[in-house]
Amino acid sequence: xxxxxxxxxxxxxxxxxxxxxxxRVFADLALELVELKEWDCCGATTVLAVDEVASCILAARxxxxxxxxGLDVVAPCASCYLVLKKAKDHMAIKPxxxxxxxxxxxxxxxxxxxxxxxxxxxxxxxxxxxxxxxKQHAMRPLAGLKVAPYYGCQLVRPHADFDNADEPTxxxxxxxxxxxxxxxxASKTRCCGATQTSAMxxxxxxxxxxxxxxxxxxxxxxxxxxxxxCQLNVELYQPRTVQPxxxxxxxxxxxxxxGATEREVGLHRSLLSAADALMHCEARHA
Amino acid sequence: xxxxxxxxxxxxxxxxxAQWVENEIGGDRLRECMQCGLxxxxxxxxxxxxxxxxxxxxxxxxxxxxxxxxxxxxxxCTSCYGCVSKCPRQINLTEVMYAFKRRAIAEGFAxxxxxxxxxxxxxxxxxxxxGRVSEPWLMAHVFFRNPSLAYVGMTGTAARLxxxxxxxxxxxxxxxxxxxxxxxxxxxxxEEKKEGKEPRK
Numbered sequence: 001x002x003x004x005x006x007x008x009x010x011x012x013x014x015x016x017x018x019x020x021x022x023x024r025v026f027a028d029l030a031l032e033l034v035e036l037k038e039w040d041c042c043g044a045t046t047v048l049a050v051d052e053v054a055s056c057i058l059a060a061r062x063x064x065x066x067x068x069x070g071l072d073v074v075a076p077c078a079s080c081y082l083v084l085k086k087a088k089d090h091m092a093i094k095p096x097x098x099x100x101x102x103x104x105x106x107x108x109x110x111x112x113x114x115x116x117x118x119x120x121x122x123x124x125x126x127x128x129x130x131x132x133x134x135k136q137h138a139m140r141p142l143a144g145l146k147v148a149p150y151y152g153c154q155l156v157r158p159h160a161d162f163d164n165a166d167e168p169t170x171x172x173x174x175x176x177x178x179x180x181x182x183x184x185x186a187s188k189t190r191c192c193g194a195t196q197t198s199a200m201x202x203x204x205x206x207x208x209x210x211x212x213x214x215x216x217x218x219x220x221x222x223x224x225x226x227x228x229x230c231q232l233n234v235e236l237y238q239p240r241t242v243q244p245x246x247x248x249x250x251x252x253x254x255x256x257x258x259g260a261t262e263r264e265v266g267l268h269r270s271l272l273s274a275a276d277a278l279m280h281c282e283a284r285h286a
Numbered sequence: 287x288x289x290x291x292x293x294x295x296x297x298x299x300x301x302x303x304a305q306w307v308e309n310e311i312g313g314d315r316l317r318e319c320m321q322c323g324l325x326x327x328x329x330x331x332x333x334x335x336x337x338x339x340x341x342x343x344x345x346x347x348x349x350x351x352x353x354x355x356x357x358x359x360x361x362x363c364t365s366c367y368g369c370v371s372k373c374p375r376q377i378n379l380t381e382v383m384y385a386f387k388r389r390a391i392a393e394g395f396a397x398x399x400x401x402x403x404x405x406x407x408x409x410x411x412x413x414x415x416x417g418r419v420s421e422p423w424l425m426a427h428v429f430f431r432n433p434s435l436a437y438v439g440m441t442g443t444a445a446r447l448x449x450x451x452x453x454x455x456x457x458x459x460x461x462x463x464x465x466x467x468x469x470x471x472x473x474x475x476x477e478e479k480k481e482g483k484e485p486r487k
Contacts, residue, residue: 009418009419010421012418012454013420013421013454014421014452017452038462040417040418040460040466041419044409045364045365046405047406047409047410048384049387049391050387050388050391050407051388053473053474053477054410057469057470058413061466093311100473100476103472103473104469104470104472107469107472108465108466108469153365153367153368154365154366157366157367157371166371191330191368193364194365194366196362196402198425199405203334236443271447271450
């Protein structure tokens, strides 16, 4: 299987570990990621707050690049995934928006196609690889590792079509297949404060505290996420008065279970080391 | 009885604004709101807002333009879609919030010194110029526009991210950025021309 890979800006900087681990996991499962040449920023939640037409052009250009390759788009960042899907939905209900996008894309020698599928790795891994195959690849199962699966807000609402908006389970299933224990986690889809946290951390600290305290109550060793902004916010802004809980990408845990080294899945980039949590689970193998 | 100074009188209502919001994505259902308040209860930052989401819905539907566009609330919306997933009347308030943000910026209602409109502006210009966003340079731009002590505390964090290879400072622009900037600019000029013909009040 081949996919047009849309990493997005975060996976090239603060979220590099997500890119490294995702690429490793996909390669192990013989799912081929072909990075879209000359992809542009999806516009995130920000350009739409300034210029509706521009935000749609930015998203649609990437869809047009993928259409030219004839491949489905895989967008790992929760915000990129939402924005690309939303642009499609909005162009379908607003013909003048679609006209403007088509005019703009002509200037860049591209053509908009509304049949490009936008997919998230959680769904691709579940449907195109499957839990049974993943289980076979987990040569170093995450035995006894208690994981709080944190989906964040934008990944599952409201344009996503692969999981429940309030009670998602796709990440739970993937990590269970890798041998992890999934703790009940009511904060699964609570908002981390998104961009507001980076701009106004003092205002959003409470939001992160609720999420982390919830994971602590459930005695989670680690929090797993699928969003670069959730990862950064929860890593940076959880209270340091108690032992913080490390937060890593679900693909880092999968890659580790597949036998990758710490560096291969970007675990050395964590500011809150996951080594202790993973070592405990290693000890259980011995 | 003393009136609540936060709300203007009936005379402050603007029919054009109420009409405008109805034509924005998500705005067509605002009048279906039954004021249950699930949106405000779900909103992660609802308790920090001057007008809660429930109040904003009705203020907008009734044309209270100055209250809505001048509110801090719209800049606290993190776009988490919690209210959308909970609304029993299927009102897409998150999308309407984007429309409020756009119009607040365009008409100068955005609160001065609020970091969010500055961030939105810097982010958008960077993408229009380069085709991509560089997180370290974006934060630097926002800091220069809005120097605040809060950012000084972040320099330590930035240094740690840098050390872990998470803040690459090299070029982030796409090769065909000129072409993309042109395409975005052409549509922007069209929009401005269109609005010039029918000026907004």
